[in-house]
Amino acid sequence: MEIMRLVVTGPVGAGKSTFIRSVSEIEVVDTDRRATDEALLIKKRTTVAFDFGRLQFGPDMALHLYGTPGQSRFDFMWDILIQKAHAYILLVAAHRPHEFREARRIMMFMQQRSPVPMIIGLTHTDCPNAWDAANIALALGYPNPNRRPPLVTVNANETASVAQAVIALVQHTWSGSLATT
Amino acid sequence: MTVTGYLADFSLPELFQLLEQGNKTGLLTICTLTDTLTAERFNHHIWFSQGQIVAAGNALDQRGLMRLIAQRGWMGDNAVSRLAQTCQINTPLGLCLKNQGVLTAEQLKLLFYTQVMRQVCALFALPDGWFQFDPKAPTPRAEMTGLIATATDVTLAGLRALKDWNALAEKLPDPSSALVSTVEGKPSLRLNPNEWQVWEFTNGTMALADVAKQLNLPVAKAQQIAFRLIVTGLAEEMPLMATPPTSSANLIDPESLELGVASTTSSGAAPVSNSFLQNLVGFLKGKV
Known part of the structure; x- marks a missing residue:
């Protein structure tokens, strides 16, 4: 069995669990628990372990999707996930500028532990006061548009949109693997 | 815009x-x-x-x-x-x-x-x-x-x-995080002695709380200095990994969630073939 593992990460409420649910063909295995502290203000439940989704597209080919915990104090769980990942997508809610710094922290953590390809998925871009992609990229520490990971807009509630984002991530990974061969 | x-x-x-x-x-x-x-x-x-x-x-x-x-x-x-x-x-x-x-x-x-x-x-x-x-x-x-x-x-x-940091309290880096330099060599900005001292620890390994202890600074002061280094583009906050409780580490091994799929014990991801990627993209395009 050939398996590709993708990690879906981002701050609390960015849409990680919804993203995986929208594309997984199995009922997502989640270990949601009641959240505590500030996470409770955003979601009544938040992922304190991780979500797992699966997509089988051939007798011996499957895509596995893992969502990281929403609370940063569980960093060690992220580490286990990222070590097994082929690539990851960082979800950022475009209308929540107060979470841009948290997204940046997550990115630093991930990048330090694994060199695998990543893309940035912008969610909630249709909300009032949502920031545009260029300014979010700046806020995430990418001043040079030519030297940043691909940015895609994604509606985590729509299967087609999530599939499009996963395609972008897979193609980015693919181009990276071609470049290194 | x-x-x-x-x-x-x-x-x-x-x-x-x-x-x-x-x-x-x-x-x-x-x-x-x-x-x-x-x-x-x-x-x-x-x-x-x-x-x-x-x-x-x-x-x-x-x-x-x-x-x-x-x-x-x-x-x-x-x-x-x-x-x-x-x-x-x-x-x-x-x-x-x-x-x-x-x-x-x-x-x-x-x-x-x-x-x-x-x-x-x-x-x-x-x-x-x-x-x-x-x-x-x-x-x-x-x-x-x-x-x-x-x-x-x-x-x-x-x-x-700034005397009163209340307005920025939530923006300060966590005491459990380290700093990592984002510039090559030494910063060209004129840093004060305390900033230079904290700058010396921008190697991504020591938590700010420990940096504060080493420099004999209050933790809040070290956080404020670290924030200055971050917003002036000299450093980034690097969250350090929490030590996992043994029981939790066993519970959350992703391999255990791969539902009947043969697992591998080696660390890192096994490479996937080009035909796999082609098939996957083709399959996903059917969902768009």
């Missing part, structure tokens, strides 16, 4: 960093929230050119710099107005008056300090406020001395002078 938000969500130092790194030109307006005691609100305006601060004021009437000159007693309001009309349209008023021998270079520096450094630095203490950056706003020649300051310099000066 216009950027709007609240300082409680995206702080002024972060905003300055964004405008500088984006080489933005335009007008940043900050509107204080209504004072509960006086019911007053104030507008502050800061003009940027290519990411640098060129002027500041609390009105858009193009007379702020003239008022400052008059307040200093260097010239009357009307006299400055008349002279301003003789300036070339693209020349900053301050520079024009200097060229005419009306103001000295030292006087210009003093004006710029009062207009920009003093006014803008005071804004770092604002607990909250609504902001808008308008990239289409015209450059205000009548408000400009001709001097400029980098947003980084203003941020550094403003945060060094």
